[in-house]
Every structure is written in structure tokens, then in C-alpha cells.
Amino acid sequence: KNEVEQSPQNLTAQEGEFITINCSYSVGISALHWLQQHPGGGIVSLFMLSSGKKKHGRLIATINIQEKHSSLHITASHPRDSAVYICAVDPYGGSQGNLIFGKGTKLSVKP
Amino acid sequence: NAGVMQNPRHLVRRRGQEARLRCSPMKGHSHVYWYRQLPEEGLKFMVYLQKENIIDESGMPKERFSAEFPKEGPSILRIQQVVRGDSAAYFCASSPQGLQLTIYGYTFGSGTRLTVV
Numbered sequence: 169k170n171e172v173e174q175s176p177q178n179l180t181a182q183e184g185e186f187i188t189i190n191c192s193y194s195v196g197i198s199a200l201h202w203l204q205q206h207p208g209g210g211i212v213s214l215f216m217l218s219s220g221k222k223k224h225g226r227l228i229a230t231i232n233i234q235e236k237h238s239s240l241h242i243t244a245s246h247p248r249d250s251a252v253y254i255c256a257v258d259p260y261g262g263s264q265g266n267l268i269f270g271k272g273t274k275l276s277v278k279p
Numbered sequence: 280n281a282g283v284m285q286n287p288r289h290l291v292r293r294r295g296q297e298a299r300l301r302c303s304p305m306k307g308h309s310h311v312y313w314y315r316q317l318p319e320e321g322l323k324f325m326v327y328l329q330k331e332n333i334i335d336e337s338g339m340p341k342e343r344f345s346a347e348f349p350k351e352g353p354s355i356l357r358i359q360q361v362v363r364g365d366s367a368a369y370f371c372a373s374s375p376q377g378l379q380l381t382i383y384g385y386t387f388g389s390g391t392r393l394t395v396v
Contacts, residue, residue, distance in 0.1 A: 199378070199384065201384050201385070203387070209389065209390075210370070210387055210388060210389030210390055211370055211372075211387035211388075211390070212387065213383040213384050213385055213386065213387065214383070215383065215384075216378070216381065216382070216383055216384030254321070254322065256322070258378075263327055263334055263335035263337075264310065264312075264327060264334075264374070264378060265310065265312035265324065265327040265335070265372065265374070265385065266324045266327065266335055266337065266338070267314075267322075267324055267385075268324075269321045269322040269323070270321065271320075271321045272321060
């Protein structure tokens, strides 16, 4: 079992739909990160969370430390949101940057 | 204010050659990290460096791979005697001294796609 699990693996949505991507982890963490990767492109950091909720534009990220679970929500989805979304954790006791990554959720938003 | 710069974007090497991947961190960032993304697999941590110091190389393969971050110039990930299995995307990220000083955490580069033929 991977230490960071994401669901779903693939997601297809219609433009305008509300989207949720989930991330569960099994280790103690100091922070959780949500990343976005476009095909053939670089990686963009969307959020860094250690508790609660953060919002940036149409993106919302939440984390429940007790349940070891985080969600990434996209409101009013748009085709340009099509990308792979990756959850990563900074585990307790690990050095900075020694992230454990989920396998990613491939999102496709149809017009 | 440029972000993390990686070059080259694409690199083709024949088996047995050396590959050198460069990473210039974001201005003001003193910590550099390298990650590898094998085809159809997730990202994996390789190494964490500060200027002139390797802090954590627990993810580096034991042979043929080395990394440095000299006092002047970019960080270099060096792969000697490349094999087909080294074909992957290699990403660099940077951060300041304290990650809590950032809003988004690590700043990633666009990656170098290495193809070994």
C-alpha cells in the first residue's frame, strides 16, 4: 500500500462542474502539498497546508489531520484546468524536500 | 523575477554517455531539491542540497548519479554512463531557508526530459 493514495485516478468532467480530488496518507506529516502538472510541462505548486482550509481563486484545499485526509476542490471547472493533480506530503522526521508523492489524478474538463 | 530555471528542456544521450542537468534556483532561495519522474510512474525524491553541501541524498541511486550545488553557479545533477532506464523527466525545486516563509511551498522548474537511445 502506498503511503499517499489519491482518488480518483482519472476524472472527466463537463465545463462548469464542481470537482473534488481526494488524498489519503498513512504517515505523520508536517505539511501537505497540492501540485499541478500539465502534459509535457512543469509542475506548479498550488497549496501548502498543515491545517484547515485554503482558497485561491476557484481552487480550495482542505486537510483533516486527525483523519489523514485532504481534498482539492475546483469550482466552475474550465478546460484549462485539465492537468494532472498531485498530492505530496512532507513526513515528520524527514528532511525538507524529501516528499512522498501520490500517483496523481488526471483531470480532463470537456467544453 | 524568474522562477526555477532548468536546462536543457530536452536532452538526448546515447547509452554510456554522460548527462548533465542544470538548475538555477529562484532568486533568494538557498535550498535545491531534485526529483525524478519515470514514465507512467510518480515523482520520487532524489537529493536535497544547500550551497556546497549535500543535506539528504537518500533517494539517489548508489552508482553513476551525483549532484552538487557550488558556491557560484547552478546546481548540477550528473548521470554517468547513462542507460535506457535513466530515461525520465528530472525536476528541480527550490525553497528559502524556512519553508514556512513561503505561501505555496516549493517552487518547481519545468523539468529536463532525458532520453537515452
